[in-house]
């Protein structure tokens with residue numbers, strides 16, 4: 280963007296007309312479409328919404344008491360797709376770039392030097408996502424639980440959360456961290472309560488998974504025992520291998536079938552025994 284176009288945009292937000300030598304302009308990356316450290320990513324739609332919502336938003340420079348009260352304002356945003364770079368899930372990498380300005384003062388000279396030197400790399404944004412979709416089954420985790428745990432893989436599909444339907448963008452801030460620490464975006468959604476709620480949901484999922492695991496193990500034991508009763512050692516081995524691949528529902532119906540077969544067999548065995556008994560007794 281040409282400086283005169285940038286000034287035109289900047290002056291939409293300032294109370295008085297600012298001149299070129301009064302402002303410091305810098306670029307920053309707000310967020311992207313890749314899966315982050317929290318196993319979350321923004322949808323394409325969310326990025327488009329964020330692009331609009333962040334225009335005019337002020338950012339703060341936290342963690343530095345000297346610079347408290349210093350702010351910068353985003354005056355233009357742009358979505359950039361890098362066709363040569365792929366996300367972890369194989370799509371082209373897209374990021375939301377913003378241009379921000381600060382009015383130069385004696386007090387923010389150091390800060391400007393730090394930004395120029397690339398020291399303040401990490402940007403933290405805060406926004407609210409109306410939908411948080413499971414990447415495996417599409418369930419909106421804000422409304423309902425699903426059994427998929429972030430970071431785990433299900434039939435080759437990695438479970439993470441897709442953030443969609445951004446309702447508001449609150450603020451952005453630069454976090455003073457050395458440049459070599461992996462840069463990234465820290466997000467906050469509806470504060471701590473939401474985080475706590477999601478954590479407890481995940482804990483509940485894990486408990487459910489453990490319970491289901493125990494139930495499956497018990498059912499498999501029953502199935503193997505019934506197979507043995509019904510047909511002896513060699514078939515029960517094959518059945519045990521088959522049972523290993525069954526889920527709870529399949530195991531329950533398999534067990535019912537086996538119980539029925541065993542009952543029929545027991546009845547016919549009993550009548551055979553009775554028959555031979557009577558034959559024996561006849562012989563005696």
Ligand SMILES: [Zn+2]
Pocket residue numbers: 413414415416417418425426427
């Ligand atoms: Zn799911």
